Amino acid sequence: MERFTGSFTQQEPIPAEGIEAALRVLHSGRLHRYNTAPGEVAEAALLEEDFAAQTGARYCLAVASGGYALACALRAAGVQPGERVLTNAFTLAPVPGAIASVGAVPVFVGVTEGLVIDLDDLAAKASGARLLMLSHMRGHICDMAALMRLCDARGITVIEDCAHTMGATWAGRLTGRWGAMGCFSTQTYKHANSGEGGLLISDEPELMARAILLSGSYMLYDRHRAAPPPEAFAPHRLTTPNVSGRMDNLRAAILRPQLRDLAAQCTRWNERYRVLEQGLTQTPGLTLIERPDQEGFVASSFQFLLLDWQAEAIQAVLARSAARGVELKWFGAPEPVAFTSRYDSWTYAPSAPMPRTDRVLAGLIDMRLPLTFSLEDCAQIARILRAEVSAVFQGDLSAPITTARAD
Numbered sequence: 105m106e107r108f109t110g111s112f113t114q115q116e117p118i119p120a121e122g123i124e125a126a127l128r129v130l131h132s133g134r135l136h137r138y139n140t141a142p143g144e145v146a147e148a149a150l151l152e153e154d155f156a157a158q159t160g161a162r163y164c165l166a167v168a169s170g171g172y173a174l175a176c177a178l179r180a181a182g183v184q185p186g187e188r189v190l191t192n193a194f195t196l197a198p199v200p201g202a203i204a205s206v207g208a209v210p211v212f213v214g215v216t217e218g219l220v221i222d223l224d225d226l227a228a229k230a231s232g233a234r235l236l237m238l239s240h241m242r243g244h245i246c247d248m249a250a251l252m253r254l255c256d257a258r259g260i261t262v263i264e265d266c267a268h269t270m271g272a273t274w275a276g277r278l279t280g281r282w283g284a285m286g287c288f289s290t291q292t293y294k295h296a297n298s299g300e301g302g303l304l305i306s307d308e309p310e311l312m313a314r315a316i317l318l319s320g321s322y323m324l325y326d327r328h329r330a331a332p333p334p335e336a337f338a339p340h341r342l343t344t345p346n347v348s349g350r351m352d353n354l355r356a357a358i359l360r361p362q363l364r365d366l367a368a369q370c371t372r373w374n375e376r377y378r379v380l381e382q383g384l385t386q387t388p389g390l391t392l393i394e395r396p397d398q399e400g401f402v403a404s405s406f407q408f409l410l411l412d413w414q415a416e417a418i419q420a421v422l423a424r425s426a427a428r429g430v431e432l433k434w435f436g437a438p439e440p441v442a443f444t445s446r447y448d449s450w451t452y453a454p455s456a457p458m459p460r461t462d463r464v465l466a467g468l469i470d471m472r473l474p475l476t477f478s479l480e481d482c483a484q485i486a487r488i489l490r491a492e493v494s495a496v497f498q499g500d501l502s503a504p505i506t507t508a509r510a511d
């Protein structure tokens with residue numbers, strides 16, 4: 105019986121160009137973004153300029169983390185304590201966490217079997233809300249044209265969480281470019297790796313001026329190169345609190361060559377995704393996630409559904425796959441494991457049960473897909489999953505089962 109021996113948490117090394125750029129910053133000693141020699145432009149400022157050009161955004165701000173970008177966007181948009189902020193029931197903890205961190209209250213909107221926000225549920229819950237923090241969770245992108253129509257008609261400002269969609273598009277338009285602000289993460293498990301880090305983009309001068317002031321720019325915002333003009337800062341420079349969360353030049357230096365490679369990396373992720381998808385088609389009991397034609401996704405992870413399965417059967421699939429080296433995460437477990445928390449795990453935010461969402465989450469299996477996996481690795485993983493899902497689904501448990509836990 106074949107066993108997979110790769111690591112689901114091993115990313116690729118930083119490209120040589122990034123290491124050299126990082127060494128130059130280290131040798132200079134000027135790691136802080138505003139610590140520049142005469143005539144020098146900080147790596148952080150160059151990164152912002154690069155990412156703005158790459159996304160077509162007018163403005164960009166580099167910050168300390170994706171979660172910081174989210175909270176900073178909310179603050180820039182003028183969120184008030186106690187305000188209701190719409191967001192996805194299916195997302196990662198930093199999203200409701202960012203809302204809670206500014207004293208606002210997450211209002212969870214359900215998820216469809218396509219793993220995107222349920223637009224009917226959004227319409228039903230939208231009344232009175234001013235802000236939607238939309239999470240393109242696990243890289244699944246909803247019908248953005250329909251979502252923007254719905255939100256524009258109600259005067260709802262959309263902030264996009266693009267932690268899983270750097271380089272991804274809907275109908276040819278990049279995520280992060282539909283809403284008023286787009287937030288990205290450059291944390292190790294996302295699409296570019298600086299350990300920790302975040303990027304925020306926008307076309308709106310007032311929002312970006314406030315975001316830059318919030319991030320801790322003191323009165324040095326004129327050192328930014330992807331920033332609105334000084335007039336945009338004038339009304340806010342003395343009234344906007346400093347909530348320090350800047351990116352440093354070291355991380356920026358590591359990121360710039362990675363961003364240049366992004367398109368090629370996206371292709372490599374999707375090749376891996378398609379091999380897995382192909383290997384799992386028509387597996388009895390297993391539902392693949394439909395990927396609409398308009399969705400130009402970037403797959404750094406893989407999801408499938410074991411819809412309406414008994415919890416014990418799902419646990420058996422997890423245990424049997426783990427015993428063969430395939431590490432799965434399950435969003436239906438009674439207690440969150442690693443990143444699998446769900447709307448009802450975040451007990452600081454009120455929520456009513458959502459049966460249709462619960463049905464999806466109860467059957468939702470997730471797997472990381474690092475670029476260190478070869479296409480043959482992906483084919484092997486698919487063979488193992490296919491065999492184990494089929495065995496459990498057909499009640500053929502004669503193959504030895506270990507007691508290894510999937511977490």
Ligand SMILES: *Cc1c(COP(=O)(O)O)cnc(C)c1O
Binds near residue numbers: 169170171196199242
């Ligand atoms: C990782 C992640 C974030 C936040 O990113 P950090 O850089 O870790 O703060 C936000 N949203 C989602 C969906 C994420 O996976």
